[in-house]
Amino acid sequence: MAEAFLLGVAAGYAIAIPVGPIAILILRVGVRQGLRAAAAAGAGTATADLIYATIAMLFGAAVSAFIAPFLPATRLVAAAALAAIAIRGMFRATRVADREISGPIYLIFLTLTMLNPPTVIYFVSLAVALPEISHDLASRAMFVLGAFLASLSWQEILAFAGASLHGRLTPAVQRVTAVVSGVIILALAFRIAIGA
Numbered sequence: 001m002a003e004a005f006l007l008g009v010a011a012g013y014a015i016a017i018p019v020g021p022i023a024i025l026i027l028r029v030g031v032r033q034g035l036r037a038a039a040a041a042g043a044g045t046a047t048a049d050l051i052y053a054t055i056a057m058l059f060g061a062a063v064s065a066f067i068a069p070f071l072p073a074t075r076l077v078a079a080a081a082l083a084a085i086a087i088r089g090m091f092r093a094t095r096v097a098d099r100e101i102s103g104p105i106y107l108i109f110l111t112l113t114m115l116n117p118p119t120v121i122y123f124v125s126l127a128v129a130l131p132e133i134s135h136d137l138a139s140r141a142m143f144v145l146g147a148f149l150a151s152l153s154w155q156e157i158l159a160f161a162g163a164s165l166h167g168r169l170t171p172a173v174q175r176v177t178a179v180v181s182g183v184i185i186l187a188l189a190f191r192i193a194i195g196a
Contacts (some may be wrong), residue, residue: 005138008146011126016154021082022183023158032161037105038163042155044109049151056123057140079193082185090182
């Protein structure tokens with residue numbers, strides 16, 4: 001079971017560490033709204049990874065076959081949501097007082113991350129490729145726990161990194177970083193839409 005846990009940790013970091021739009025948004029929330037908000041954003045993202053890893057370990061290849069027809073549509077929805085957040089953030093960058101993501105941050109980030117079904121395919125592929133884990137319920141549980149804890153720790157590192165700059169950046173620098181992060185998120189959203 002320790003091996004399954006360590007494989008889960010490796011898988012969790014492998015899916016979480018590549019910088020994408022969600023990572024940039026977590027950093028941005030930390031800079032603008034502090035550690036508590038960024039930690040909630042990171043927890044929402046890690047929860048989505050937990051859900052997808054659990055689904056993959058419980059249902060395996062059947063899930064992959066089921067969601068395959070929906071991938072293009074969900075990728076387009078994800079790209080549109082990210083583009084809307086990026087554009088809104090860039091327009092709000094000119095108004096320093098109005099720069100926070102409003103609403104339940106945990107649920108916003110959970111939803112945004114759940115719009116990324118390739119994550120479940122990633123975990124399903126691992127479930128198929130690692131039959132010694134997928135045949136034993138306890139090993140599957142340890143794998144999922146390892147993946148979740150790895151994802152959560154990485155998201156919280158991002159939250160802490162962003163929050164460490166909270167209140168330390170001048171309004172002008174905050175505006176510039178909002179525009180730069182918005183452009184990066186727009187580019188990533190475009191890439192996601194093209195891949196659909």
